[in-house]
Ligand SMILES: Nc1nc2c(ncn2[C@@H]2O[C@H](COP(=O)(O)OP(=O)(O)OP(=O)(O)O)[C@@H](O)[C@H]2O)c(=O)[nH]1
């Protein structure tokens with residue numbers, strides 16, 4: 001039996017399991033509702049205990065941000081999308097009965113989202129590499145393709161020189177070349193993540209976490225914040241939103257809609273020209289009173305006056321440092337993948353003055369420039385924390401380099 005037969009068989013078994021699970025889930029819905037109620041009670045009790053033990057953080061566990069136990073997504077057809085997604089999960093060591101419909105759904109979205117980037121990149125690459133061993137000429141072609149996919153000059157150089165080195169030592173077949181390429185791309189993306197010391201960004205339990213979303217106008221800050229609020233409140237982090245974009249009149253309304261959808265309150269000041277730092281001040285007070293785990297701060301992408309965006313961000317940061325010096329503060333730069341090299345420029349200028357700790361890449365769906373994620377890792381040294389591939393509330397996930405690279409270089 002070939003590898004691909006095995007893959008299909010594996011995926012087909014996984015599909016059958018999920019289908020059965022879904023049927024059972026539906027039957028057990030009533031029972032589940034009762035259980036949920038009991039769980040809620042238990043959670044409330046735990047929370048009360050947690051409040052008491054707030055100073056002792058040793059026994060508090062950080063929960064990853066996920067949509068676990070979320071049964072809203074329907075199982076689709078057993079098709080190519082399912083098979084590919086199941087294989088990506090299997091390759092990461094997931095057991096056949098551990099995968100969820102939600103994960104399959106997200107990977108399908110991610111692969112489709114990166115389709116435009118892939119077109120002309122991977123298709124051409126596979127055509128050029130074919131089954132023949134790599135040659136110095138095929139490396140030149142690969143170099144051009146990587147640059148065209150907005151991977152950036154530095155990361156392209158790194159990948160090509162590693163491949164060249166390998167080529168000097170041994171004969172590298174087409175398929176092996178792709179495998180090696182994937183590994184090299186992963187190393188580039190993972191480097192800033194490893195350097196940060198945290199493989200996944202989650203709010204730290206027992207601490208007060210503040211995540212600032214920054215970036216130029218229209219990149220998706222507010223939308224991303226809405227999705228994050230949903231993700232974190234679903235993962236049982238007590239969450240609050242600060243509407244610190246006081247420049248755009250509709251910004252607060254937009255946030256309130258997201259707040260309602262995720263059941264998270266929004267602290268705002270509706271008066272014109274309210275000071276964003278003052279909104280953050282109020283929000284910190286409320287968050288402390290409510291014993292929140294996470295405060296999400298939406299910021300402006302553009303300002304009315306010449307006041308520099310960076311000055312405003314520094315002012316917000318100063319307020320946070322002064323009021324809650326023990327808080328874990330994350331400044332997350334939101335970047336629109338479709339802006340390609342322009343996004344990279346933004347990242348560089350923000351990184352210089354805004355003391356960033358991570359990046360979130362949005363609009364991977366329908367962009368042909370998803371490769372820019374690599375440039376952000378390699379040239380700005382920022383860990384990518386989340387990626388967005390759609391306008392829906394669930395279209396944001398913690399970043400996973402393996403899945404990203406597999407989706408970027410998927411050959412089906
Ligand atoms: N297709 C797609 N659209 C997105 C994504 N994220 C955000 N958008 C859309 O991008 C547009 C701008 O999003 P906002 O969240 O308002 O952007 P912003 O950075 O807050 O903009 P300003 O507040 O004006 O600076 C909206 O129409 C969003 O629906 C995504 O991942 N995919």
Ligand SMILES: [Mg+2]
Pocket residue numbers: 221222223245251298299
């Ligand atoms: Mg906004």
